[in-house]
Amino acid sequence: MTSAIQVDNLTKKYGETVAVENLSLTVPAGTMFGFLGPNGSGKSTTIGCLTGLLDPNAGEIRILGEPFHDGAVALKRRMGVMPESLGLFDALYAHEFLFFQARMFGLDEETARRRVSELLDAMELGGTGKKRLSEFSAGMRKRVAFAAAVIHGPDLLFLDEPFESIDPAGVASIKQWLHKITGQGRAVFLTTHVLETVERLCSQVAIITKPGKLVWQGDISALDRDGAISHDGREFRTLEQLFLHLTGERYAQLEWL
Ligand SMILES: Nc1ncnc2c1ncn2[C@@H]1O[C@H](COP(=O)(O)OP(=O)(O)O)[C@@H](O)[C@H]1O
Numbered sequence: 468m469t470s471a472i473q474v475d476n477l478t479k480k481y482g483e484t485v486a487v488e489n490l491s492l493t494v495p496a497g498t499m500f501g502f503l504g505p506n507g508s509g510k511s512t513t514i515g516c517l518t519g520l521l522d523p524n525a526g527e528i529r530i531l532g533e534p535f536h537d538g539a540v541a542l543k544r545r546m547g548v549m550p551e552s553l554g555l556f557d558a559l560y561a562h563e564f565l566f567f568q569a570r571m572f573g574l575d576e577e578t579a580r581r582r583v584s585e586l587l588d589a590m591e592l593g594g595t596g597k598k599r600l601s602e603f604s605a606g607m608r609k610r611v612a613f614a615a616a617v618i619h620g621p622d623l624l625f626l627d628e629p630f631e632s633i634d635p636a637g638v639a640s641i642k643q644w645l646h647k648i649t650g651q652g653r654a655v656f657l658t659t660h661v662l663e664t665v666e667r668l669c670s671q672v673a674i675i676t677k678p679g680k681l682v683w684q685g686d687i688s689a690l691d692r693d694g695a696i697s698h699d700g701r702e703f704r705t706l707e708q709l710f711l712h713l714t715g716e717r718y719a720q721l722e723w724l
Pocket residue numbers: 481484485486504505506507508509510511512513
């Protein structure tokens with residue numbers, strides 16, 4: 468089976484700053500894949516490179532078995548992206564933005580209209596018709612960005628911190644849809660700092676440290692069955708223990724606090 472994502476020696480710099488250095492990783496087809504790392508370790512930059520939002524300095528990327536480059540429009544149509552910046556058009560109403568997104572990804576007018584309406588209901592944004600996106604709360608904006616990422620039924624979904632600022636009911640709905648997506652053999656590549664969520668949701672995980680260096684990749688399904696992950700001659704019973712071990716446990720003391 469071809470991998471959903473294959474990255475070899477990806478490097479991305481912003482001027483002199485190296486954000487991602489020689490990153491190689493493989494995401495098997497149909498996997499719920501958690502991409503983890505501390506703040507500033509290069510997660511969003513990697514997602515940018517894998518989705519065509521950023522131009523890598525070096526490296527090879529294959530998406531759904533095909534070489535990925537700037538002109539790979541057919542391939543981009545098979546991907547859904549919820550970037551860190553969300554990428555909303557603030558002057559639009561939610562239904563206008565989602566309709567635009569659906570049409571841009573090639574849906575016919577009738578299908579686009581139907582999906583916009585279904586998604587607005589599903590995301591509990593049905594009553595927001597008189598508000599422009601600039602007037603939405605952070606959680607509402609996240610909901611719209613999620614809807615925009617899935618409206619065309621992508622074969623590969625990228626979500627950069629999808630759960631932050633979404634309420635518990637919204638998170639529960641999104642998790643359920645993500646299970647449906649991977650259940651159909653489509654892959655999800657997500658970042659989040661909520662490690663309990665990753666533990667329950669994801670089957671595979673990659674952990675990076677600054678600057679975009681892979682320190683661990685593997686199957687974490689043992690944790691969900693009360694098992695452990697062996698690494699460096701130690702047993703880790705939670706993803707948090709493994710994450711802190713790999714990224715450096717830091718508990719700074721503030722004397723005055
Ligand atoms: N637009 C940018 N211009 C310059 N440096 C950036 C930019 N975006 C990110 N960086 C730098 O790249 C590194 C990785 O950032 P990022 O990919 O956003 O990390 P993460 O998503 O893991 O928090 C950080 O050092 C950050 O300061």
